[in-house]
Amino acid sequence: MDTPVSGNTAFIQVILPLRLEWEPYYALPEGFAAHPGDRVHVTFAHKGYIGVVSAVDVEPQAARERILPIGGIAEGLPTVRKEEIQLWRAVAAYYLCTVGEVYKAAYPARRVDEEAVEARVRERLLVRMAKLEEKLAKARKDETRNRYRAALDALRSGKGPDPGPGQEIHLTLPQETAVREIRQAFAAGKTALLHGVTGSGKTEIYLSLAKETLAAGRNVLYLVPEIALSRQLEDRISTVFPGLQVFHSAETVARRQQVAARVRQDGPCLILGTRSALFLPHHDLGLIIVDEEHDTSYKQDSPAPRYNGRDTAIMLGVIQGAPVLLGSATPSLESLYNAENGRFVKVDLKQRFHESADPGILLVDTIAEQRKRGMVGNLSRKLLAEIERTLEAGGQVLVLRGRRAYAPTVQCTGCGTIQKCPRCNVPLSLHRNPDRLVCHYCGHSEAYTGLCSQCGSPLQPLGAGTQKIEEELQALFPQARLSRLDSDTPETQEADIIRSFAEGNIDILVGTQIVTKGFDFKGLTLVAVIQADSLVGLQDFRADERALQLLEQFRGRAGRRGRPGLLVIQTRAPEHPVYVRLSGQPDGRLLQERRLFGYPPYTRIVQLVLRDESPDRIESMGHGLVHDLSAALPDGPTIIGPYPPAVDRVSGRHIRHIRIMLPRDKSLLGRKQTLATTVSIFEKNRHYTGHITIDVDPV
Numbered sequence: 001m002d003t004p005v006s007g008n009t010a011f012i013q014v015i016l017p018l019r020l021e022w023e024p025y026y027a028l029p030e031g032f033a034a035h036p037g038d039r040v041h042v043t044f045a046h047k048g049y050i051g052v053v054s055a056v057d058v059e060p061q062a063a064r065e066r067i068l069p070i071g072g073i074a075e076g077l078p079t080v081r082k083e084e085i086q087l088w089r090a091v092a093a094y095y096l097c098t099v100g101e102v103y104k105a106a107y108p109a110r111r112v113d114e115e116a117v118e119a120r121v122r123e124r125l126l127v128r129m130a131k132l133e134e135k136l137a138k139a140r141k142d143e144t145r146n147r148y149r150a151a152l153d154a155l156r157s158g159k160g161p162d163p164g165p166g167q168e169i170h171l172t173l174p175q176e177t178a179v180r181e182i183r184q185a186f187a188a189g190k191t192a193l194l195h196g197v198t199g200s201g202k203t204e205i206y207l208s209l210a211k212e213t214l215a216a217g218r219n220v221l222y223l224v225p226e227i228a229l230s231r232q233l234e235d236r237i238s239t240v241f242p243g244l245q246v247f248h249s250a251e252t253v254a255r256r257q258q259v260a261a262r263v264r265q266d267g268p269c270l271i272l273g274t275r276s277a278l279f280l281p282h283h284d285l286g287l288i289i290v291d292e293e294h295d296t297s298y299k300q301d302s303p304a305p306r307y308n309g310r311d312t313a314i315m316l317g318v319i320q321g322a323p324v325l326l327g328s329a330t331p332s333l334e335s336l337y338n339a340e341n342g343r344f345v346k347v348d349l350k351q352r353f354h355e356s357a358d359p360g361i362l363l364v365d366t367i368a369e370q371r372k373r374g375m376v377g378n379l380s381r382k383l384l385a386e387i388e389r390t391l392e393a394g395g396q397v398l399v400l401r402g403r404r405a406y407a408p409t410v411q412c413t414g415c416g417t418i419q420k421c422p423r424c425n426v427p428l429s430l431h432r433n434p435d436r437l438v439c440h441y442c443g444h445s446e447a448y449t450g451l452c453s454q455c456g457s458p459l460q461p462l463g464a465g466t467q468k469i470e471e472e473l474q475a476l477f478p479q480a481r482l483s484r485l486d487s488d489t490p491e492t493q494e495a496d497i498i499r500s501f502a503e504g505n506i507d508i509l510v511g512t513q514i515v516t517k518g519f520d521f522k523g524l525t526l527v528a529v530i531q532a533d534s535l536v537g538l539q540d541f542r543a544d545e546r547a548l549q550l551l552e553q554f555r556g557r558a559g560r561r562g563r564p565g566l567l568v569i570q571t572r573a574p575e576h577p578v579y580v581r582l583s584g585q586p587d588g589r590l591l592q593e594r595r596l597f598g599y600p601p602y603t604r605i606v607q608l609v610l611r612d613e614s615p616d617r618i619e620s621m622g623h624g625l626v627h628d629l630s631a632a633l634p635d636g637p638t639i640i641g642p643y644p645p646a647v648d649r650v651s652g653r654h655i656r657h658i659r660i661m662l663p664r665d666k667s668l669l670g671r672k673q674t675l676a677t678t679v680s681i682f683e684k685n686r687h688y689t690g691h692i693t694i695d696v697d698p699v
Contacts, residue, residue: 011060011067014042014051015085017104019097019304021680025060027069034070037079041071052080052103078264080107081281083319090315096606096676096694097304105305106279167239169208174351175201179208185345186323191314193293193339194327196349197358198556202327203233203520205349206289207240209325214241214268218286221316222272223309225295228485229517230272231495232502236520237272247273247280250491275300275309278316285322288313292518293326293335294549296699306695310335329556330549333591337601340591352560359527359558359565361582362386363574377472378464383528383568384476387508391480395525395563396501397508399469400554402534404486404512405429406468407461410437410448414457425649430461431488432471442651469530470510477508485511516554527558528568536578539646541599542699545590547578555582598638598661600697604668606675607698608658610642612691615654618642621691622656625682629660632678633671637662672696 012034013023026042028034038053048071060067088102129152136148171179178194182205185192196202210220222237224230227250238244247259262269263280271277275298290298290313298309310326317324326335326344339346352358364380374381387397407430411418419428421439428437428446435448450459464472470484483506485497501509504523509515529535529551536547551569559565569579581589595602608625612618622642629639641658648655662671676694683689 009064009069010056011058011064012040012053012070013055013058014040014070015054015088015103016042016044016049016051016100017107017109018044018049018100020100021098023054023099025058025062025067027064027067029069032070032073034073035079037082037085039074039077039080041074043068043071050074050077052085052107054085054099078281081283083283084279084281086319087279087312087316090319091305091307091312094311094315095305095307095696096672097306101304105300105303169204169211169240171204171208172201172351172353174349175205175208178205178347178349181345181347182209182325185347188345190345191317191324191326191338191343193331193335193344193346194325194349195331195346196327196329197352198329198553199352199560200329200349201353202291202329202349203236204353206291206325206327207237209287210270210289211240213286214270216286217268218284218322219263219268219282220270220287220289221277221280221282221285221313221322222270222289222291223277223298223313224272224274224291224518225297225309226514226517227274227491228494228498228514229292229519230274232498232519234272235499237270241270243269245269245271247271247277249274249276275307275312278309278312282316282320285316285320288317288320288322288324290324290326292328292553294328294330294332295517296546299697299699302693304693306693306698308697308699311697330552332549333545333594334601336591357559357564359555359567361555361579362566362568363579364568364570365572365574366570367572376476378469378530379472379476380570383570386526386528386566386568387473387477390526391477391507393525394523396504396506396521396523398515398521398524398527398554398557399473399508399510399530400513400515400528401464401466401469401510401530402512403429403463403465403531404440404467404488405438405465406432406471407463408465409462410459411462412452412455412457413460414452415455417452417454419453419459423650423652424647426647429465432467441647464531466510466512473508473510480507481505482508482510485509485515487512487514513550516550516557518553519557520560521557522560524558524560525563525565526568527554527565528570529554530570532569532571533573533576536573536576541594541597544578544581548581548590551578551582601664603664604662604672604696605698606660606662606672607695608641608660608679609693609695610656610658610691611653611693613653618654618656618691621686621688622658624686625679625692626658628678628682629658629675632674633660636667637671 010028011025012028014026015023024044034053034056036053036056039050040053042049042051088099091102092099132148132152136145139145139148182192194202213220224233227248230248234246245259245262247256260280263282290310293310300307314324335344338344364382366375366380369375369380376384390397409418409427410430419437421428421444423444424439424441426439426441428439430448431438436445437448438445452459466484466486474482483497500506502521535550555567610618610622626639626642638661642656645655645657660675662668679692679694683692
């Protein structure tokens with residue numbers, strides 16, 4: 001359909017799943033009608049795409065005779081709601097990417113294929129319904145007619161049989177008070193920040209408010225940061241809401257498509273999901289819950305849009321007219337700042353649900369223990385005594401080690417060479433069963449021979465990952481039921497391990513930071529951190545905040561049913577301020593430090609990341625870009641870089657960062673746009689497209 005268009009042709013604009021800074025114009029062939037949100041087949045740069053109509057009856061800015069006609073309406077694909085497009089535009093504007101990139105994230109090619117399959121399924125469904133109606137008309141017995149009617153009703157609703165009522169929710173007096181304060185915040189048009197200590201029953205508050213919203217006929221979106229956490233919550237929430245809809249990347253293709261179809265329907269539903277659930281075709285949302293709002297897993301790293309699920313949820317709430325509830329035992333400093341400035345309303349829940357005391361803290365100085373032979377491998381005798389005491393009392397133990405694998409590094413005993421990835425500037429980690437050296441950045445893997453690649457001398461594993469800790473604990477406690485949970489654990493086994501630990505079928509669970517999330521394990525009384533210095537030894541202005549959040553969250557996993565809990569921290573630096581603050585109230589102090597040094601939330605950071613195979617070219621381009629940015633943003637912002645990050649080469653590409661710290665004032669939006677424009681012009685003038693990414697509010 002590449003024929004020239006006539007003088008009276010109607011034109012539309014279309015959003016394509018591409019990084020385009022404009023929305024291309026297309027012509028409507030005679031006899032075609034299109035509306036905003038329609039899905040259409042188009043050609044761009046000699047390739048076919050399914051785009052979304054963003055505007056109709058427009059006057060093109062390009063020569064009319066060069067504008068191609070659409071290839072047709074994408075039959076069977078559902079229309080994109082105007083609220084979805086509004087969200088795409090808001091995300092693109094804030095995170096300095098294109099609307100097309102957001103569209104691609106919301107409707108990836110695989111999802112579009114799924115929708116096409118769904119359209120064919122609907123066609124078959126209509127045929128099946130027609131046959132049932134024909135049988136119903138011919139049926140003579142009441143029993144037969146009733147069976148056909150029930151089948152037809154189920155097919156027409158698309159919801160299946162009524163799941164029936166769920167369990168009741170019973171709140172304590174402090175929880176009821178918190179619910180009233182949250183309602184008052186919503187009535188004032190404010191986002192509510194629920195700061196509830198670990199084990200205080202925040203989930204019951206979420207479910208109580210969700211039940212009210214559903215009873216009023218509106219939908220609820222309940223966000224969690226991790227798939228594993230979603231799976232445990234699914235079991236828990238389903239007892240209250242049997243019709244729960246779950247959406248995340250680990251769900252089957254068919255199931256995700258079913259959830260999207262259910263969201264499009266009328267009638268209230270509760271959706272539990274990770275950040276990708278924000279881009280479902282929402283309508284009539286009455287409540288958005290963001291659990292563990294501080295968690296960095298809400299931030300999308302790559303590809304664009306590099307959005308934060310928490311902040312995007314607030315954008316969605318504004319568009320949908322839905323109140324937003326953020327919850328955490330350790331709120332982010334950004335959220336505390338917003339509460340301090342009146343944008344959020346902070347609601348405190350200071351009492352644990354079962355009135356149990358906060359778990360105690362035992363700091364173990366591993367240097368001192370080594371001097372007096374108080375260490376057995378990587379475990380202190382003090383910790384081993386606590387584990388033995390816990391197991392004898394019928395309790396459970398959760399052990400955190402921040403590094404997976406058997407050993408994070410292997411070094412030659414002869415020449416001292418550390419075995420490194422050939423494509424990345426990082427050491428290779430030793431994994432057991434089978435023995436392999438693996439790069440945790442690019443995935444490079446090679447057989448472990450135990451001999452140095454340079455001189456042939458024996459290699460020595462350095463440090464201990466989760467596999468090594470698991471091995472040591474199994475040897476010391478052979479009768480204990482032990483398991484491990486980290487990113488090496490097959491995704492299909494994660495839910496089973498978590499469920500088994502929750503049911504008391506595992507005595508000791510070793511894991512990486514995933515085990516610190518908001519799980520509820522009733523038999524857990526002892527939690528321990530091995531080599532805790534890896535959590536606090538990071539050169540980043542957020543390091544102390546993150547370490548405090550992680551340790552406080554981990555501490556809160558223990559002692560949740562009235563039984564005393566204990567957190568054991570093995571460290572070489574027991575005097576570190578993070579450990580000193582752990583028992584206190586560090587929030588105000590950390591905010592003061594951020595204000596003093598001009599860090600977020602008192603400023604905004606935009607980070608530019610350059611990647612290039614040539615070390616010389618990346619240095620030249622980095623300094624050239626800083627020069628152009630300094631000229632375009634002469635007053636106000638602080639520009640740092642270009643500088644190499646801790647890992648400065650990944651997959652054969654060198655990496656440099658440029659950090660721009662923008663004052664948080666009325667000029668912020670204009671400066672962000674100037675920054676994005678400067679980068680775009682630089683890419684075009686230097687023929688450097690594809691080497692620079694923009695990350696707004698990096699974490």
